[in-house]
Amino acid sequence: MRKILLFILLFYISLTYAQTADPVISLSFDNKELPEIIKEIEAKTDFKFFYEEDWFGLNKYSGEYSEVKLTTVLEDILEETNINYFIKGERIILTRGSLIYDRLPQGFLEIQEEREVVEENQSADPVFYNDNEEQAEVVETVLIGKENRQSTRSTYRLSGRVVSEKGDPISGLNILIPNQDKGTVTDINGNYEIRLPKGINILETQALGVSKVKKRLVVYNDGVLNLQLKESFEELSEVLVEANARDNVRTALTGVEKINVAEIKNIPLVLGERDILKVATTLPGITTAGEAASGYNVRGGKTDQNLILLDEGVIYNPTHFFGIFSGLNPFTTGDVSIYKGSIPAEYGGRLSSVFDLNTKTGNKEEFAGEVSIGPVTGNLSLEIPIVKGKSSLIIGGRGTYSDWILNLLEEESLKDSQASFYDVVAKYNHKFDNNDELNVSGYYSDDVFSITSDSLFSYTNRMFSLSYNKFFNEKHQGELVVTNSNYDFNLDFESDFGNDFESGYTINESEVKLKMKYFHSNAHTFNYGISGKYYNVSPGEINPGSAESLIEELSIPKERAIETAIFIEDSFEVTERLLISGGLRYSFYTAFGPAGINTYESGLPRNENTVTGVETYDSGEVIETYGGPEVRVSGRYFLTPTFSTKLSYNNTYQYIHTLSNNTTAAPTDTYKLSDNYIKPQRANQFALGLFKNFDENIYELSLEGYYKTSDNLLDYKVGADLFLNENIETEVLQGEGEAYGAELLLKKNKGRLNGYLGYTYSRSFIKLEGDFQEETVNNGEFFPTNFDKPHDFSAVLNYKLTQRFSFSANFVYQTGRPVTYPIGKYNFNNSEYVMYSDRNQFRIPDYYRLDLSFNVEGNHKIEKFAHSFWNISVYNVLGRNNPYSVFFVTDSGEVKAYQSSIFSIPIPTITYNFRF
Numbered sequence: 001m002r003k004i005l006l007f008i009l010l011f012y013i014s015l016t017y018a019q020t021a022d023p024v025i026s027l028s029f030d031n032k033e034l035p036e037i038i039k040e041i042e043a044k045t046d047f048k049f050f051y052e053e054d055w056f057g058l059n060k061y062s063g064e065y066s067e068v069k070l071t072t073v074l075e076d077i078l079e080e081t082n083i084n085y086f087i088k089g090e091r092i093i094l095t096r097g098s099l100i101y102d103r104l105p106q107g108f109l110e111i112q113e114e115r116e117v118v119e120e121n122q123s124a125d126p127v128f129y130n131d132n133e134e135q136a137e138v139v140e141t142v143l144i145g146k147e148n149r150q151s152t153r154s155t156y157r158l159s160g161r162v163v164s165e166k167g168d169p170i171s172g173l174n175i176l177i178p179n180q181d182k183g184t185v186t187d188i189n190g191n192y193e194i195r196l197p198k199g200i201n202i203l204e205t206q207a208l209g210v211s212k213v214k215k216r217l218v219v220y221n222d223g224v225l226n227l228q229l230k231e232s233f234e235e236l237s238e239v240l241v242e243a244n245a246r247d248n249v250r251t252a253l254t255g256v257e258k259i260n261v262a263e264i265k266n267i268p269l270v271l272g273e274r275d276i277l278k279v280a281t282t283l284p285g286i287t288t289a290g291e292a293a294s295g296y297n298v299r300g301g302k303t304d305q306n307l308i309l310l311d312e313g314v315i316y317n318p319t320h321f322f323g324i325f326s327g328l329n330p331f332t333t334g335d336v337s338i339y340k341g342s343i344p345a346e347y348g349g350r351l352s353s354v355f356d357l358n359t360k361t362g363n364k365e366e367f368a369g370e371v372s373i374g375p376v377t378g379n380l381s382l383e384i385p386i387v388k389g390k391s392s393l394i395i396g397g398r399g400t401y402s403d404w405i406l407n408l409l410e411e412e413s414l415k416d417s418q419a420s421f422y423d424v425v426a427k428y429n430h431k432f433d434n435n436d437e438l439n440v441s442g443y444y445s446d447d448v449f450s451i452t453s454d455s456l457f458s459y460t461n462r463m464f465s466l467s468y469n470k471f472f473n474e475k476h477q478g479e480l481v482v483t484n485s486n487y488d489f490n491l492d493f494e495s496d497f498g499n500d501f502e503s504g505y506t507i508n509e510s511e512v513k514l515k516m517k518y519f520h521s522n523a524h525t526f527n528y529g530i531s532g533k534y535y536n537v538s539p540g541e542i543n544p545g546s547a548e549s550l551i552e553e554l555s556i557p558k559e560r561a562i563e564t565a566i567f568i569e570d571s572f573e574v575t576e577r578l579l580i581s582g583g584l585r586y587s588f589y590t591a592f593g594p595a596g597i598n599t600y601e602s603g604l605p606r607n608e609n610t611v612t613g614v615e616t617y618d619s620g621e622v623i624e625t626y627g628g629p630e631v632r633v634s635g636r637y638f639l640t641p642t643f644s645t646k647l648s649y650n651n652t653y654q655y656i657h658t659l660s661n662n663t664t665a666a667p668t669d670t671y672k673l674s675d676n677y678i679k680p681q682r683a684n685q686f687a688l689g690l691f692k693n694f695d696e697n698i699y700e701l702s703l704e705g706y707y708k709t710s711d712n713l714l715d716y717k718v719g720a721d722l723f724l725n726e727n728i729e730t731e732v733l734q735g736e737g738e739a740y741g742a743e744l745l746l747k748k749n750k751g752r753l754n755g756y757l758g759y760t761y762s763r764s765f766i767k768l769e770g771d772f773q774e775e776t777v778n779n780g781e782f783f784p785t786n787f788d789k790p791h792d793f794s795a796v797l798n799y800k801l802t803q804r805f806s807f808s809a810n811f812v813y814q815t816g817r818p819v820t821y822p823i824g825k826y827n828f829n830n831s832e833y834v835m836y837s838d839r840n841q842f843r844i845p846d847y848y849r850l851d852l853s854f855n856v857e858g859n860h861k862i863e864k865f866a867h868s869f870w871n872i873s874v875y876n877v878l879g880r881n882n883p884y885s886v887f888f889v890t891d892s893g894e895v896k897a898y899q900s901s902i903f904s905i906p907i908p909t910i911t912y913n914f915r916f
Contacts (some may be wrong), residue, residue, distance in 0.1 A: 022071050022087075028064045037061065037077055045070065047087075051094035055083060082146040082223065097143035097220040139202075139214050145221025157519055158217070159193040159474055160225040162186050164210065167364035167389065167431065170229060171335055172247075174206040185247065188335050188358060189469070191477075195522035205229065222474045226434055248700055252571065252581040252636040254648040254687040255299075255341020255704060255743075257283050261333045267796055267810055267853075273377065274330040276357070277318060282794040282810065284704075284743035284758040285340050286353075289787045289817055290884045291847070291902045294323030297787040298340045299706055300739025300764030301352030302713070304658035304669075305681070308355045311427065311441040313463040314509060316487035316671075320400075320421040320447055324902075327445050327461065331370050331381035332396035332425050334360035341687045341706065342634040342648045345567040345583030346515060346529060351654045351683040351710065359427040359441055362392030374911040376400050391430035398423050419449040423461075435471040454494045462486040475520070481513040489670075493545060500545030503724070506538040507671045527583075528568040535561045535656070537671055540724045556726055559673045561591040563655055569632065576638070583632035589655045590625045591675050593617030598727055605772040606677070606730045624676040628653060642693045654681040657714045659722045659732075670722070672714075677729035683710040683737075700747040710737030715768055717775070733775055735768040738782060755797035764788040777839055784818045784840045791815045803857070808873075810851040816844040819886050821897075834888075844886050844899070850877045858914070868914040875907040 025044055029037050034056045038049050047070070059080070065073055074085050074092075086093045086100035093100060144158055162170045169190030176183040177194065179202050184194045201217045203225075210229045217225070247258075257280070264279050277296065280286050285299050294317070295303025308315045310328065318327045340353040347354045362383040372379040381396035399422040423445035430438045443463040450456045464484045471477045490504035513531035520526055539556035569583030595617045601610045617623050634648035657678065660669040674680045689704035712734045716722070720731040741762030748754045764787060769780030777783070795811040818840035826833055853873035876882075883899035 022069045024067050025070055025073065026066045026068075027073060030062045031060045032062075033060055034077060034081070041070070041073070046090050047092050048090060049092045049094060051083075055094070055096055056081070082143055082220070084146050097146045097218060099147040139216050141216045141218060142225060144196075144217050144219045144223035144225065147220040153198075155195045155197050155522060156219055157193060157222045157474060157522070158196050158219070158225060159191070159223075159519065160227065161434070162190045162192065162205070162227045162229060165228060165230055165365065167392070168361045170207065170210060172207060173210065173229075176204045176206060177201050178204060185250075188337070193519050193525070224434075224474060248702060249638075249642060249644045249691045249693050250636070252579045252634045252646065252648075253339070253342035253344075254634055254646045254689050255285065255339065255706070257286075257338040257340070259336040259338070261330050261336060264330065267808060273325055273374065274372075275326040276328055276330055276333060276336055277326050277355070279796075280336075280338060280355070282758065282796050282812070283338075284745050284760040284792075284794075285706075285741070285762070286338070287760070287787070287789060287792055287814065288323070291849075291882055294319045296353075296355075297764075298353040299685070299741065300708060300737075300762055300785070300788070301683075301710075302658075302785075302787075304656070305350050305352035305654060305683075306355060307347060307350035307353070308357075310357050310425075310443055310463060311359050311439070311465040311483075312467060312481045312511075312513070313441070313443070313465040313483040314485040314511075315443070315461055315463060316485065316507065317459065317461055320423070320445070321419055321449060325377070325400075325421070327423055328357060329379065329381065329396045329398055329423060329425050331372070331379055332359050332394055332427070334358050341650070341685070341689075341704065342581070343632060343650055343652065344527070345569040345585040345630070345632045346513075346527065346531075348531075348565050348567075348585055348587050348630060348652065349533070349563065349654060349656070351652045351681055359425060360394055361429045361439075362394035362427065364389050364392040364429075364431075368916065370913065370915045372911060372913045375909055386428070387430075390432075391428070393426065393428050395426040396424070421445065421447040421449075437469040439465075439467045439469075441465040456492040456494075457490070458492075459487070459489040476516070476518050478514065478516040481515065482511070483513075484508070484510045495545075498548055498550045500549050501542050501551040502545050503540065503542040505540040505670050508536045510534045523573045525571045526568065527570075528566075530566045531564065533563040535559070535563070535673055537673055539670055539672070539728075542724055554724055556724060557595060559591070559595070559675070560593075561589060561655070561673045563587065563589045578635065578637050580635045581633070585630040585632065586627070587630060587653050587655075588625070588627035589653075589674060589680065591623040591673055593621040593623060594619045595623055597623065597676060598729070605770075605774055607774075608727060608730060611727075624674070626653070626655065626674060626680050628682075644691050646687075646689045646691065648687045649685070651682070651684045654683075657681070659714075659728065672728060675729075678714070678732060679712045679734060681710060681712045681714070683708055698748060698750050700745070700749065702745045703742065705742045706740065708737075708739040710739075713737045713766055715766060715777070718777075733768045733770065733777070735766055736782075737764070737766050737785075739764040752800045753797065754800075755795070758792075758794045760792040761790060762788075762792070763790060783838065786818060786840065788818055788840070789815045805857075806855045808853045808855060811849070813848040814846065816846045816883070818843055821886075822888055844883045847882045848878075849875075849880055849882065851875050852877050867916075868912065871909075871911045871913070873909050873911075875909065876903050877906055879904070879906050 023045060027040060027044065029040060035053055041047065042049060061077055063076065078085065082097050084095050084097070084099050086095065145156060162173050164170055171186055171188045171190060173186040174183060175186065175192050175194065177196060180196065182194060184192050186192045196217070196219050198219050201219055203215045203217050205213045205227065213227060213229060259276060259279060261276060264274055264276065267279055281288055281296065287297050288295065289297065296306055297303060298306055308318050315327070319325065320327050335358045337356045338353060339347070343354055364385050365388060366385060368383040370381045377398055377400045379398045381394065384393045386393055400420055425443045427439060427441040443461065445461040448456070448458045462485070465481065467479055467481045469479045486506065486508045488504060488506040490502070492502050494500045511531060511533040513529060515527065515529040518526040537559040539559060541555040542551060543553050544551045565585055565587040567583065567585040569581065572580045572582065574580060596614045597617065598611050599613045599615055600606045601612050604610045630651055630653060632650050634646060636644050636646045638644050655674045657672045658669045659672050672678060685706060685708040687704055687706040689702060692701045693699065694701070713736070715733045715735060717731055717733060722728065722731060725731060739762065741760060744759045745756060747756040764785040765782040766785050767780065767782045768777040770776050791814065793813040795809070798806055798808045800806045819842055820839050821837050821842045822834045823837045824835040826835055851873065853871055856870040858868035881901050881904040884902050886897060886899045888897050
């Protein structure tokens with residue numbers, strides 16, 4: 001066969017050796033398709049083209065050429081296609097991808113036998129047989145790129161985007177190349193990239209919930225392959241929280257958790273609410289200071305050290321009603337990634353973690369929605385196609401009708417109470433083509449509550465986000481993001497004693513960020529960009545509540561600052577076993593006027609008695625600057641294909657602080673920007689982990705340890721007054737922090753029994769040692785923070801009885817948090833005083849809770865209008881009276897201790913959901 005083929009080629013070459021000279025032509029065309037341009041060339045020359053019209057897309061081209069060579073015109077109009085050309089006499093032969101050679105390629109006689117067999121059986125639709133199937137499987141052939149005579153590369157880059165039939169990006173899809181033992185996973189936007197050798201490759205896709213695809217790729221050069229996959233209606237076992245298959249072993253990042261929002265509906269939580277962030281607290285390293293507490297403590301960090309993002313916009317208070325309910329709608333939320341160890345270089349401004357949430361893209365093909373009805377809240381989300389196949393709108397809203405419950409309470413002091421909230425989120429997505437995409441998101445929440453008859457609290461969140469994604473070429477893509485976030489709190493106090501007032505504060509920030517991604521080679525992928533953020537803080541104001549009020553009007557001057565950063569990150573595959581992710585972020589912060597800053601007498605503590613004057617700064621004048629490099633390095637080494645070890649180091653800066661006398665975050669917390677007295681917080685974290693998968697990724701096991709040091713942590717003097725204090729620098733302290741711990745997570749992703757067990761051992765300490773006694777706490781020694789909880793165990797399990805019925809359980813155990821107790825009394829100047837222990841020397845009782853639920857899935861017949869889901873749950877089945885806090889009251893000269901609890905009895909709930 002080889003000799004016959006050689007003879008034919010030699011004969012063909014002998015006939016066509018002399019080609020027609022490259023003629024010069026003049027040509028002009030405007031907004032025309034390629035077949036039309038080819039016909040114009042044929043009309044102006046003696047050449048005849050040979051091709052198939054279905055090779056060309058619908059793209060249109062414009063151009064003007066005057067006295068240029070024909071080959072120049074052909075190179076230009078075919079540059080963005082996979083079409084090559086060959087000139088033979090007066091004939092121009094077009095080919096898809098491959099080249100026609102006018103001489104034998106080097107090494108032709110040494111071509112491997114495998115390629116000869118492939119050429120003999122060349123077919124547009126080759127057939128692959130499966131021994132377990134009676135019928136043959138037909139596999140589509142796809143040409144990637146076009147051959148280039150000058151190219152000496154052995155591998156080429158294949159990239160693309162994978163979406164569903166509705167146009168939604170499919171993240172976490174496994175793209176496998178079995179004949180090369182290679183694979184990759186799509187990212188949050190459905191994008192992927194992989195290096196493949198020239199020639200024939202088989203591509204297969206695997207993921208839960210979508211159909212499998214197999215394609216035969218003929219790789220000639222770099223190219224793009226976009227896929228649109230159908231939903232798979234195969235019944236699957238429940239998976240509560242699941243990372244992408246093998247991601248926990250394969251990636252270089254440590255301390256990363258991903259939550260599948262669609263699968264959290266089975267987890268029993270208080271009042272039947274699907275709560276994304278409460279599910280996060282069942283994972284190792286993430287906890288709260290107490291039941292229904294607002295704010296999250298991650299790896300020994302304070303609640304203000306977490307960056308919570310929704311579509312790249314900051315959400316300052318992601319909870320309703322002091323943390324009992326989540327402020328983030330689970331029906332509209334798509335992917336959730338939590339970075340608590342290796343934080344990518346694009347994120348900055350917080351020390352402990354990043355909660356990155358993204359709103360789903362609405363259905364572009366048909367109208368859809370979901371409804372949930374619970375005992376105190378209702379939820380509705382709608383997906384609306386705007387331009388079929390191109391744009392969509394998803395909108396979700398939640399509201400509470402809890403006031404009726406308060407009205408039923410027999411407690412007289414709560415008769416006039418009210419508690420209501422709502423939130424609305426919307427996202428518009430428009431896909432112009434495969435290269436350009438626009439997303440516009442908005443979020444608004446509002447809370448109003450009054451637990452006492454004289455005080456009315458209210459707070460709101462507002463967020464706007466706009467992002468434009470651009471795929472410049474096969475190697476380069478970028479995203480421009482513009483966001484604005486606003487949070488404000490108000491308090492109306494009514495009194496019969498002439499001291500009624502209205503008070504509030506506001507923080508507003510705007511950010512512009514440019515993110516770029518460059519696929520340099522198979523070994524290097526670069527992420528880089530620049531960002532700028534403007535802060536505008538109104539620290540607080542108070543106004544008389546009525547004309548008769550004796551309260552004097554007071555407004556704390558505004559604070560303004562700019563935080564900018566540049567960043568670059570490279571994912572470097574050193575060998576097949578070793579992967580390194582290295583990033584560098586340089587942040588720069590400037591606080592500027594107008595402002596008046598107190599000056600204090602040197603050598604004395606800062607207080608109102610040592611003020612020497614006021615230094616005035618005009619509008620735009622720089623008050624103070626801070627900044628520095630932030631290193632983000634992590635590495636993964638494969639011990640076996642399913643067993644890896646990882647190591648990481650991060651250092652971070654935080655320029656914004658919260659001011660709070662509470663142990664936990666509260667809506668009344670105010671925010672303070674760094675200035676010439678309050679320095680930015682800094683942290684360094686080291687982490688080391690082992691990651692192992694078993695039984696084809698059914699089981700995942702991880703063990704991570706970390707050690708973190710911090711500087712300039714904000715704390716307060718004993719008896720500090722933070723409310724509307726114009727000289728806040730006289731009340732605060734800054735000190736060192738130290739945290740360390742180990743996290744164990746065992747997950748079972750499939751089967752009748754699935755779920756995960758998590759255990760965390762962690763310690764968190766702070767040291768406050770100043771130059772003066774009033775600036776020193778606990779003799780300047782390290783002591784436990786308010787949220788130090790050494791032991792934290794969680795079990796989230798689901799047992800599937802049938803395809804429709806299942807049981808779920810959620811068990812939590814935590815060490816009680818530290819508190820300061822009175823330990824004695826003493827008399828001084830004929831007055832009796834209480835003497836307290838060292839700060840945080842004691843602990844409240846340990847916390848444990850068991851929740852159970854029974855879940856009923858409706859049948860999933862396609863022709864049904866709606867698909868239902870019932871959740872019957874009991875929160876705190878054991879009726880454990882877990883203490884939220886302990887406080888002390890002096891009664892008749894005797895100091896008595898009391899504890900407060902949030903939910904001290906079992907709370908049954910029935911929630912009904914349906915999708916349509």
